[in-house]
Amino acid sequence: MFGDWGHGICLLLGALILIARESKLSSQKLGSFMEMLFGGRYVLLLMSLFSIYCGLIYNEFFSVPFHIFGESAYRCRDNTCRDAHTIGLVKVRDPYPFGVDPKWRGSRSELAFLNSMKMKMSILLGVVHMNLGIILSYFNARFFGKTLDIRYQFVPQMIFLNSLFGYLSLLIVIVLLLLALIAAPWMLFPKPFILKKLHTERFQGRAYGILNTSEMDLEEPDSARQHHHEEFNFSEVFVHQMIHAIEFILGSVSNTASYLRLWALSLAHSELSTVFYEKVLLLAWGYDNLIIRLLGLAVFAFATAFILLMMETLSAFLHALRLHWVEFQNKFYHGDGYKFKPFSFATLTDDDE
Incomplete structure (x- = not known):
């Protein structure tokens, strides 16, 4: 969501400053905003690293492409493509080794190409x-000995999800749709x-070793476990x-x-x-006037710092948090256990001591 390695470097520097001054800042009284940043300094560090990685894939440095990994795979056949980038381009070498070819920037089909690429990447990552x-739900079921959950939840869930959205559905869609129906x-039912x-x-007092199922398969909610004598509902x-x-x-569809x-x-x-780069910085730099250039540079720096680095970072963080909490954790986390009580020496009683 935040694929720009220039912006990622700015976030990385900010996170490193907070981490380097960790001992000093932890003893100071910070404002609400700085306290939020300081509390999430390691999250900010990871976000900046992934932003740099995605920025290298998108080949964007403050929205400017660079020939980091060599020359473009395309060149102009003649002078006809000097202004219109998509006219007269011919492929002269192997595909760009990593990330988006810089020749896509400014071409007529740039938006259509990036739309298609980012949409497909999003689905694959999802x-x-x-x-x-779902794989984590398997380890949960195995840990608690719930073989029924493995056979009749984990296995069909893996088949259903990968039959509809897996890569193989493009090749053998009929078979996979039938598997999804099964x-x-x-x-x-089972x-x-x-x-x-x-x-x-x-x-009835008989052993229930059918399907090699352990007693954990018969686990009921906590409220029901206290009333085993009640009739099975x-x-x-x-x-x-x-x-x-x-x-x-x-x-699975909505997720x-x-x-x-x-x-x-x-x-x-x-x-x-x-x-911001083209309509503010480059536009101001086109004037032969120092004041206009400095004003354009100031507006560009302000927009980059407060809109792209602060607001966009917060937006990306909240959306990523939502994807982890809803789309990811609902596959294995149920929240029906005991209430979490963090360890604290202040809450220890004399008997515990």
Whole structure:
């Protein structure tokens, strides 16, 4: 979302200053804004590093492309493409080794090309991110011994997500769509019926070793575990599983589309940076007047610092936080455990000591 290695270097310098003065600033009383920056100094450091990396991919340094990794793969056939960059270009060498070819900047098809590239990158990153979340749910289920969750949630979820949004769907879409249709009832029906059967066998005194399922598969919410004598509520379990299946199926579409914010915000940042560079700095530099040039430079510096580095950074951080909390963590985090209590010496009782 913040792909400009010039802006990323500015953020990196700011983060390094905060980290270098960590011991001094931690003992001072800071304002609300500085306290927020100081508290997120390491987050700012990571954001700046990823901004530099994405900026190298987009080949943008304060919206200006550079031939960092060699010459462009294209050149003009003759003098006809001096002004119109897309006329008369011929490919003369291998593709640009890393990032966007600098020749795309200023061409007539620049926006269409960047739109397509950033949109596809956003979807690919989103699918990888959500797959990682589903994989973490597998380790959760294995840790707690819930083999039913592995067989009837993790496996169909992986099939459904990758069948609809995986790269292979472009090649064998018919087979993968059929797998997606199979995955939906797979995720919905088996688990409630198996739980009902195991619950019945448990209270009949028989061993329930079906499907090599451990006792953890029969875990119920905390409130229900205290009342094992109550009758097994099959309808409640079935409705809960149905809600979970419908939520995942519909959410997989909306969650994938939600990653398009990476595309939209990175494009907005690039276009804003280009506007400030071309319509403010270059326009002022075109006048043979020192005052106008200094004024243009001041406006450009102000816009870069307060709009691109502060507002855009905060926007990118909030959107990234939202993607981690909603699209990523809803694949494995449920929040139905015990309340988190941070360790503190002040809260220790005499008995604990």
